[in-house]
Amino acid sequence: MDPSYSAYEDEVSRKKESAARGVVELELPAGVRVRGLLQSGYQSVLTREALEFVADLERRFRPRVKYVLACRREEQARYDAGELPGFDPATKAIREGDWVCSAPPPAIADRRVEITGPVERKMIINALNCGAKMFMADFEDSLAPTWDNLMRGQINLRDAVNRTISFEDKARNKLYKLNPKTATLLVRPRGWHLQEAHIEIDGEPATGALVDFGLYFFHNHVNFRSKHGGFGPFFYLPKMQHSREAAVWNSVFDQAEDVTGVPRGSIRGTVLIETLPAVFQMHEILYELQEHSAGLNCGRWDYIFSFIKTVRAHPDRLLPDRVQVGMKQHFLKSYTELLIQTCHRRGVHAMGGMAAQIPIRDDPAANEAASALVRADKLREVKAGHDGTWAAHPGLISLVVEVFDSNMPHANQLDVKREDVQVMEDDLLQMPKGKRTLEGLRLNTRVGIQYLAAWMTGTGSVPLYNLMEDAATAEISRVQNWQWIKYGAVLDGGLVPGVRVTKELFARVLDEEMVCIEREVGPAKFAVGRYREAAKLFAKQCTSEILDDFLTLDAYRNIVQFAPTARM
Numbered sequence: 421m422d423p424s425y426s427a428y429e430d431e432v433s434r435k436k437e438s439a440a441r442g443v444v445e446l447e448l449p450a451g452v453r454v455r456g457l458l459q460s461g462y463q464s465v466l467t468r469e470a471l472e473f474v475a476d477l478e479r480r481f482r483p484r485v486k487y488v489l490a491c492r493r494e495e496q497a498r499y500d501a502g503e504l505p506g507f508d509p510a511t512k513a514i515r516e517g518d519w520v521c522s523a524p525p526p527a528i529a530d531r532r533v534e535i536t537g538p539v540e541r542k543m544i545i546n547a548l549n550c551g552a553k554m555f556m557a558d559f560e561d562s563l564a565p566t567w568d569n570l571m572r573g574q575i576n577l578r579d580a581v582n583r584t585i586s587f588e589d590k591a592r593n594k595l596y597k598l599n600p601k602t603a604t605l606l607v608r609p610r611g612w613h614l615q616e617a618h619i620e621i622d623g624e625p626a627t628g629a630l631v632d633f634g635l636y637f638f639h640n641h642v643n644f645r646s647k648h649g650g651f652g653p654f655f656y657l658p659k660m661q662h663s664r665e666a667a668v669w670n671s672v673f674d675q676a677e678d679v680t681g682v683p684r685g686s687i688r689g690t691v692l693i694e695t696l697p698a699v700f701q702m703h704e705i706l707y708e709l710q711e712h713s714a715g716l717n718c719g720r721w722d723y724i725f726s727f728i729k730t731v732r733a734h735p736d737r738l739l740p741d742r743v744q745v746g747m748k749q750h751f752l753k754s755y756t757e758l759l760i761q762t763c764h765r766r767g768v769h770a771m772g773g774m775a776a777q778i779p780i781r782d783d784p785a786a787n788e789a790a791s792a793l794v795r796a797d798k799l800r801e802v803k804a805g806h807d808g809t810w811a812a813h814p815g816l817i818s819l820v821v822e823v824f825d826s827n828m829p830h831a832n833q834l835d836v837k838r839e840d841v842q843v844m845e846d847d848l849l850q851m852p853k854g855k856r857t858l859e860g861l862r863l864n865t866r867v868g869i870q871y872l873a874a875w876m877t878g879t880g881s882v883p884l885y886n887l888m889e890d891a892a893t894a895e896i897s898r899v900q901n902w903q904w905i906k907y908g909a910v911l912d913g914g915l916v917p918g919v920r921v922t923k924e925l926f927a928r929v930l931d932e933e934m935v936c937i938e939r940e941v942g943p944a945k946f947a948v949g950r951y952r953e954a955a956k957l958f959a960k961q962c963t964s965e966i967l968d969d970f971l972t973l974d975a976y977r978n979i980v981q982f983a984p985t986a987r988m
């Protein structure tokens with residue numbers, strides 16, 4: 421017998437045996453290693469062709485991703501040496517030039533209310549059905565990137581695009597299915613800084629963003645485009661700091677379109693302006709993405725986090741309590757208005773951001789107060805000229821739709837040019853006003869630990885003290901504590917003004933807040949949750965000599981789980 425035929429027969433019988441034992445096997449392209457445990461269904465996402473597509477993106481763009489991350493470190497070193505971010509004289513001609521981005525495709529011309537949420541099956545169905553125009557399905561701030569969350573997220577999105585998605589809640593005897601009319605899907609891959617340890621390409625962990633984008637695009641572009649007038653898929657692009665990072669995304673989009681024969685400019689990405697350096701690069705970012713751009717969004721929570729992180733070596737820039745850093749603060753008002761002016765000059769959407777309040781079921785008065793805050797925030801956004809905004813919960817959609825419907829008679833406000841806006845570097849760097857309090861330190865600590873504990877058990881967004889908390893909001897708690905401890909901030913408000921924040925004070929606060937958390941969540945949940953591990957990690961992060969770039973980079977090692985697979 422032909423020896424190669426016999427090897428083929430062996431292979432077939434081995435696969436049959438594996439299938440009979442319920443073991444999932446993948447056909448891997450050369451150089452690709454999948455290290456996560458394969459649950460049923462994952463092989464339909466991790467096909468050989470899809471992995472080849474991802475591996476090709478990785479091989480082409482990994483060096484550029486590394487380069488842009490190295491540039492971030494170099495720029496941070498300059499800020500640490502005393503500089504502050506500002507507009508780049510080298511790109512003045514781009515800022516002042518008369519150019520526009522491609523017009524928004526009809527499918528996203530009106531995006532007045534966008535619900536957001538992690539790529540969890542039931543939530544995807546609820547979000548698509550909730551009456552919002554768009555749904556931003558999130559692999560980023562609101563998702564803990566466990567292997568299972570990521571793989572199931574891809575399966576869920578594929579089923580959502582195919583409209584075959586359903587979910588049975590057996591305990592409540594409830595079947596979830598899509599309504600005839602649903603929101604349009606936008607997908608947010610992870611930021612450039614996160615790796616995907618469960619997929620190795622040529623011996624190195626893959627880039628998380630390229631895995632999320634690549635698998636989703638590969639499996640869905642045909643169906644998605646057939647349902648959206650030949651445009652899409654649509655994306656949100658997070659946490660960038662410079663236009664060179666947008667240029668990488670633009671090349672990724674070009675490459676994806678070329679390989680699959682999708683016409684140039686079909687893919688559209690909305691960039692979150694959620695880092696301080698990026699606010700000085702808004703024209704440049706739109707310029708790089710031009711035909712792939714769907715505008716910019718005010719990612720306020722990461723923006724506040726980035727504000728603190730960027731000035732981490734400036735002891736004169738200590739922020740007041742997190743709760744006091746609201747959108748009326750001059751630096752945030754300036755950022756949103758400049759974003760609107762920039763987008764509308766370039767013919768693309770200027771999206772608002774997320775109010776953190778969520779419905780409060782058991783307290784009507786508190787619920788009314790929370791709704792009033794959301795209403796005021798959305799009213800500010802629509803009156804300022806935003807073309808749409810975000811909502812964190814289906815229970816807020818009718819309120820937010822009502823605010824936008826009453827104040828935005830057309831599909832968008834691209835005609836509101838905001839030429840009155842005059843924002844200078846100083847406006848964007850102005851320190852927020854307010855007080856630093858012990859209560860603020862305590863709240864940061866309680867929130868940070870509970871969020872981390874949830875994240876390490878696979879949940880990336882949680883309700884805490886009636887607010888939505890996700891990776892971006894938790895980061896503010898971490899870096900604010902770090903900043904106050906590092907520079908021995910003197911508390912200037914609250915119950916005990918005049919007290920200096922030290923490592924010793926923080927250690928005491930942490931112990932006391934752990935007792936408080938145990939009381940609040942109950943001993944049973946406290947015992948099985950990862951609160952002690954979370955507290956240890958949070959304490960390390962808040963007291964380190966040098967500030968870590970991202971909390972999730974350190975926490976990631978706690979959620980990586982390799983399966984025993986064939987070695988390469």
Ligand SMILES: CC(=O)SCCNC(=O)CCNC(=O)[C@H](O)C(C)(C)COP(=O)(O)OP(=O)(O)OC[C@H]1O[C@@H](n2cnc3c(N)ncnc32)[C@H](O)[C@@H]1OP(=O)(O)O
Binds near residue numbers: 537547881890
């Ligand atoms: C800074 C940023 O990046 S903001 C964007 C990223 N963050 C997010 O997207 C957060 C999205 N929101 C959420 O994750 C959730 O609303 C939370 C965690 C804040 C609150 O969740 P819960 O306490 O479970 O909400 P609650 O119990 O009130 O939910 C009621 C129902 O609404 C659903 N729901 C709540 N939020 C969402 C959402 N964003 N999308 C879809 N469905 C949702 C729940 O699944 C639940 O459904 P069910 O009644 O069919 O069982």
Ligand SMILES: O=CC(=O)O
Binds near residue numbers: 561719720892
């Ligand atoms: O991603 C949004 C933010 O506010 O951060």
Ligand SMILES: [Mg+2]
Binds near residue numbers: 692719722892
């Ligand atoms: Mg964010």
